[in-house]
Amino acid sequence: MTKNAEPVAEDEISKSQIKREAEVFKVIGRQLLELNNKQLTKIPGSELLFNAIAVAHKISGKHEALRRQIQFIGKVLRNEEIELITAAIDKLNNKHQQLTHASQKLEAVRDTLIEQGDPKINELIEQFPLIERQKLRHLVRQANKEKKEEKPAKAAKELFAYLKTFCL
Secondary structure, X not given: OOOOOOOOOOOOOOHHHHHHHHHHHHHHHHHHHOOOHHHHOOOOOOHHXXXXXXXXXXXXXXXXXXXXXXXXXXXXXXXXOHHHHHHHHHHHHOHHHHHHHHHHHXXXXXXXXXXXXXXXXXXXXXXXXXXXXXXXXXXXXXXXXXXXXXXXXXXXXXXXXXXXXXXX
């Protein structure tokens, strides 16, 4: 006995695939619920999405109602620009890493200023015209002096703090 199976079209999505995508949207919805109001303002989305999130915040104590609301948020997310929303969530979650990376870049700038001196100072002033050349040169000279005398890097720390006000 053979069953007559209908051929499946290539562009047809399986039921399992639809369920996996729905689960992804629910996970993103849960991530949105973890954000506070200030963070939510940085997320691109429709008014319907933000209303659904507001309702979910109100019913957070009722487990079954919250589960259904998260499903609804997932359904609303299907009509949203999901790439923009996930990028905004990632940006909010990785803010600490971005600050760490920026601090590391600034430390490298400080170190090259101390090593190379005036040519690097001129480059930096071209990039950031508000920096005071005289103060910058003074701090770089002090940091070089401390480095040669093997003293604590007080001027290097001051230089970093000064650069931080202009470059971050």
